[in-house]
Amino acid sequence: MSKKTPRKREKVVPKLRRPPKDPGLFLLRTLLAAFPQYVSGTYLAQGMKMSRVGVWNRVNNLRMQGLGIDAARNRGYRLTKEPALLNQSLLEAHMDAEQPNCRCVVLQSVDSTNSEAERLLNANRKTPFAVFANQQEKGRGRLGRTWHSPATGNLYLSVAFRPKLPASDLPLTSLWFGLKICHFLRDASGLDVQVKWPNDLLIQKRKMGGMLAEAKIDVDCIQGLVVGIGLNVNSKQKHFPKSLTGKASSFAESAGHALPLHELASGLVRCLIMAYEEYLEGLDFKALQKAWKEVDALQGQAVQVQTGKELLRGIARGIDQTGSLVIRLGNGKLRKLRSADVTLST
CATH class of the missing domain: 1.10.10.10 (Winged helix-like DNA-binding domain superfamily/Winged helix DNA-binding domain)
Known part of the structure; x- marks a missing residue:
């Protein structure tokens, strides 16, 4: 397995100035x-x-x-x-050093962190904010699928924003966040993490996690944006259902050791906020397309694509300027897909 040296990060040392509020x-x-x-x-x-x-x-x-x-x-x-599960006090200490202007809440169990973040947005909670849970009862992924979310030392989190972007930007926004998350996880773990269009995170073709961006749209404008992430961090194979045997794994299983959960959690929030701010400054699509190619798990691979009732087979050829997946069919024609269920052909 290809490994990289994790990037060392400087620690912030508190200074004695005035009595701390907390x-x-x-x-x-x-x-x-x-x-x-x-x-x-x-x-x-x-x-x-x-x-x-x-x-x-x-x-x-x-x-x-x-x-x-x-x-x-x-x-x-x-x-x-550190505790095996997320602890509010310890996470706040990490977050205070990483992102002092982003408040977080840690729940022991919730239906879905995305759903909770949406409820807080509707209640006018100041953005950005982050919602974490040690377990999700109704975790969800793309296409209405259930996300297996046990309390086994994984990360389930959602970060909320109020961007006021055109609704047409959502597909590219999702790819941008997925790309930045992939880069962060490569640096943090030293592992060769890849992205499977549009939002799955893989190591050696096994699923380690996924990202789901959901928006509140009003008059073709994104008024609220929730970026949810589910990561198999410290789970062991025995924690996965039999249906996922050979298909899913965790970072701990791949790295051979447990990862520091709280540091990873706060780092991911920092990553998402920086990605959001960079996107607002203006997206360079050519740079995105080039960077995507470097981490694309589908590039040049034979794939099977289900789109509605249509089943397609071809070779993946990256993304176009709208974020659509491009595949070359057996007859040589290119097909662009904005939404589809893609699997690698066996």
């Missing part, structure tokens, strides 16, 4: 910035504006939430382990 957030951000070193209890007490006993109580509360925090006499505290 002492718990200061505690976690400080421990994260110092990891894997210890932070003295005196430093934490001064920064949190509380007694050493108060710091101890905060640490014990985090331990009860599943965080591993080691304490050593004359050395202080250090993080040793």
Whole structure:
């Protein structure tokens, strides 16, 4: 398997300025910035504006939430382990360093993070914001399919925006987000992640995740945009239903070790917000088309395409300027498809 060296990222070290609005957030951000070193209890007490006993109580509360925090006499505290499932406090500490202007909510279970994000948009929640869940009861993918979403250390998240873009931009917007997510995951995991048009994420032809962009459209204008991602991060093969045997896998299975869930989650939000801001500045389609070709899991492959009642077979030839899939049929003609169910021919 082709592997790449994960990109090292600089940590943001908090500075003591004024009493923190949230002492718990200061505690976690400080421990994260110092990891894997210890932070003295005196430093934490001064920064949190509380007694050493108060710091101890905060640490014990985090331990009860599943965080591993080691304490050593004359050395202080250090993080040793993160929970197997997303923790609101730890994720907020990561997010505060990555995207301080994007608020997040972590739910233990929800019907769908996209649906929850849509409800919050309708309730006039300030954007951008992110919705995470450790489990989805009715997770969904393209074409109304169910997304298997157990509480096994995976990522189910949605980020919401109010872009006011032409509705015709939605297909290219989806491809742009998918491309940026793919690049981020390559850097974060060191694995050769590819995109299968329009929104599946693959490693060695096995599905690792997918992206679903849904829009609220009014008078041909996108008033609300929700970008949902489902990623098999730390699942094991035993967690997948038999119907997905040989078809799906996880990043942990491919990498041979678990990935840091909270760092990956906050990094994905940062990736989506940067992709959104870049898109608003103006999309260079030729650059998109070139970059897409480099990660395209279908390029030059024999494919089978179901579009309505029509079944087509041909060779995938990338995307056109509208984001449609281009295939060359057996008779040599090119066919462009805006929506279809595509599988690699066996």
